[in-house]
Amino acid sequence: MAVGLGAFPNIPVIEGVRFATAEAGIKKPNRKDVVLFELAEGATVAGVFTQNAFCAAPVRVCREHLTDSTPRYLVINTGNANAGTGKRGLEDAKATCVAVAELMGCEPSQVLPFSTGVIGEHLPVQKITTVLPAAKAALSAEGWENVGRGIMTTDTLPKGAYRQLELDGKTITIGGISKGAGMIRPNMATMLGFIFTDATVEQSVLQALLSQTVNQSFNRITIDSDTSTNDSCVAVATAAKGASTINSLESDDGKLFAAAFLEVMQELAHAIVRDGEGATKFVTVEVTGAAQQSDATKTAFEIAHSPLVKTALFASDPNWGRILAVVGRAGVEGLDVDNVSLHINGCQIVENGGRSPSYTEEAGQEAMNPQEIHIKVDLGAGQESDTVWTTDFSHEYVTINAEYRT
Amino acid sequence: MAVGLGAFPNIPVIEGVRFATAEAGIKKPNRKDVVLFELAEGATVAGVFTQNAFCAAPVRVCREHLTDSTPRYLVINTGNANAGTGKRGLEDAKATCVAVAELMGCEPSQVLPFSTGVIGEHLPVQKITTVLPAAKAALSAEGWENVGRGIMTTDTLPKGAYRQLELDGKTITIGGISKGAGMIRPNMATMLGFIFTDATVEQSVLQALLSQTVNQSFNRITIDSDTSTNDSCVAVATAAKGASTINSLESDDGKLFAAAFLEVMQELAHAIVRDGEGATKFVTVEVTGAAQQSDATKTAFEIAHSPLVKTALFASDPNWGRILAVVGRAGVEGLDVDNVSLHINGCQIVENGGRSPSYTEEAGQEAMNPQEIHIKVDLGAGQESDTVWTTDFSHEYVTINAEYRT
Structure with a gap:
């Protein structure tokens, strides 16, 4: 896969x-x-x-x-x-x-x-x-x-x-x-x-x-x-x-x-x-606009680790609420959620912390369909950034790890 | 479930x-x-x-x-x-x-x-x-x-x-x-x-x-x-x-x-x-012998969050190496792995950081079969402890979260 x-x-x-x-x-x-x-x-x-x-x-x-x-x-x-x-x-x-x-x-x-x-x-x-x-x-x-x-x-x-x-x-x-x-x-x-x-x-x-x-x-x-x-x-x-x-x-x-x-x-x-176990997507998670690089790094990793985000990616579901929920719990000190924006494959979904007026569910679905997904979160707090690469979470992952003894 | x-x-x-x-x-x-x-x-x-x-x-x-x-x-x-x-x-x-x-x-x-x-x-x-x-x-x-x-x-x-x-x-x-x-x-x-x-x-x-x-x-x-x-x-x-x-x-x-x-x-x-999504096991993760409570808390949560541990629990697989790997990466400062022990449902699997001489694969399998699993890790570093409760990671979890829009 x-x-x-x-x-x-x-x-x-x-x-x-x-x-x-x-x-x-x-x-x-x-x-x-x-x-x-x-x-x-x-x-x-x-x-x-x-x-x-x-x-x-x-x-x-x-x-x-x-x-x-x-x-x-x-x-x-x-x-x-x-x-x-x-x-x-x-x-x-x-x-x-x-x-x-x-x-x-x-x-x-x-x-x-x-x-x-x-x-x-x-x-x-x-x-x-x-x-x-x-x-x-x-x-x-x-x-x-x-x-x-x-x-x-x-x-x-x-x-x-x-x-x-x-x-x-x-x-x-x-x-x-x-x-x-x-x-x-x-x-x-x-x-x-x-x-x-x-x-x-x-x-x-x-x-x-x-x-x-x-x-x-x-x-x-x-x-x-x-x-x-x-x-x-x-x-x-x-x-x-x-x-x-x-x-x-x-x-x-x-x-x-x-x-x-x-x-x-x-x-x-x-x-x-x-070639990740059970992978059906190659996902780039880019976090920009951070006050310090460590904020960008930890937010990107938290998104990349979230089982809810990963299963939504598997389903090609533009479930942006799950991504916002992760950004909110990632532990970025002083985060002003009203400055946060989110793009997926270039489609703006969130601006000023809420759903973008121009966003449509159809545009979100189209952005999520490809095998290569670029999630870009801007924290609106500074100039630092970081990028992490990950996969989705599929049935195949569970099958492989329930059956293979590492 | x-x-x-x-x-x-x-x-x-x-x-x-x-x-x-x-x-x-x-x-x-x-x-x-x-x-x-x-x-x-x-x-x-x-x-x-x-x-x-x-x-x-x-x-x-x-x-x-x-x-x-x-x-x-x-x-x-x-x-x-x-x-x-x-x-x-x-x-x-x-x-x-x-x-x-x-x-x-x-x-x-x-x-x-x-x-x-x-x-x-x-x-x-x-x-x-x-x-x-x-x-x-x-x-x-x-x-x-x-x-x-x-x-x-x-x-x-x-x-x-x-x-x-x-x-x-x-x-x-x-x-x-x-x-x-x-x-x-x-x-x-x-x-x-x-x-x-x-x-x-x-x-x-x-x-x-x-x-x-x-x-x-x-x-x-x-x-x-x-x-x-x-x-x-x-x-x-x-x-x-x-x-x-x-x-x-x-x-x-x-x-x-x-x-x-x-x-x-x-x-x-x-x-x-x-009643966790897709749960087939109720898992108690107890970490004892910590130098400070925060070490016990974070180690217990890291075990409870590990997709590899959770899929092994789903398979009722006594895959203790995955648990040790999590303990090792949990960020406990000064951890002496040679003092770590592990019991699952009362069965001693690891002592002094390695496989217990008395352990058999059959005993491990028997310990992993019940719906209620008690994982007990002793860090051998002090008197503090903490307990976290979690579930396994099943196909049903992926199905639910690939289909349900939270």
């Missing part, structure tokens, strides 16, 4: 990155459920991770390894989240790193582990380590769609995005993959997102760029308000193109690179929403 | 209160959609109302009239919320009060208006005032179930509760009615709740008691996290029994009265949850 999600893009080779998938039978047989990435020596790596206090064991290990060394390998499994698994969970995640390190000839701290799937069951380490030699033998710089598929769980389609730009006379590529369809309300990171570039970027600059753009992409999407235990987003700059080093986001090259990087991040984040 | 909601209780006559219903055809014909209450002279009245900034016109008028005078009449309509209706909405609510005042011979400020139903349409005042004389003629102290039915919208059953106690040698009754099934996450009030007693209670004491008990009843229930624009809860003490005045909640009589009052408030609040 993915909304407006096209074919997987033809991501070109990103020099300095090789990858492979393997079938370990972690949850189901005959499914690619392990992905191995190899990064060129000299690559810089940045990461952001879930703020959930019950963060998964691999998230803890990633944080530790990113502090201790420069990663050379990423190992990802689906079918098991290795979360809520206590001390043994940490041992299992580290054992996976040790196995990769022994096979590839690096330090265990140079391996970052990622897991996604059911919470509360122990990781079948043996199944993973058994297929690592096959993955090593299959390492290649081509076939991004395969690794996109290799990290899917309830996703119906693989998700990828890329941009190219000229820097220092060289064609630089920024590309990545993401996954996630439920338990999506990232907080400082996303379910799983991996962005790669063959540019040369100082680690501190890469980390700053990742942290900044994640707040305009993955941290502004929500499907069901539930922040996962395993959210992780990693950026890798391989330096393999030999272009000059980006050491500031304020330089000309830095600005160009940052703009393209943000586009890739947003496209990957939107892809997760478009 | 009401969960464990029995027949309407046989509420006895509460001296000093008369009431009647009428059919005004506001939204549908042949439906009792107007209720009129008459309160004895000398009755004290207390109220709490929605904190939604987009509060409905009748809520604004109630607040004003409660400040200005002592109410003698309550007039309630369903089918139209008179919310999002601007200045004309205020005029319409006041016109209704004027009509009641002229008919009954009191000041307009002695009338409190209440509306519930669709948001954003103007109140059909004429339809309401036309049936007021019939309501006046029908005023009676008996037939509480009728008025319970007269305030219903998407409710499937009328909701009432009462307690009796001996005070000052007299049998005092505390009884009330409530309504609401969706857009239920009261904030300082509930959709509509009316509690009456023939005791004599100082107004300031009655207001204090209402404000205090609402935080242990209506303000601790949630169906879909959406706070209504029309939430109102009113308590009336008619003094008609001639028992001595309760002028403190610390006196022996005050304590007895407060305990019975709380029981009525909780029973009415739970009735709303039991």
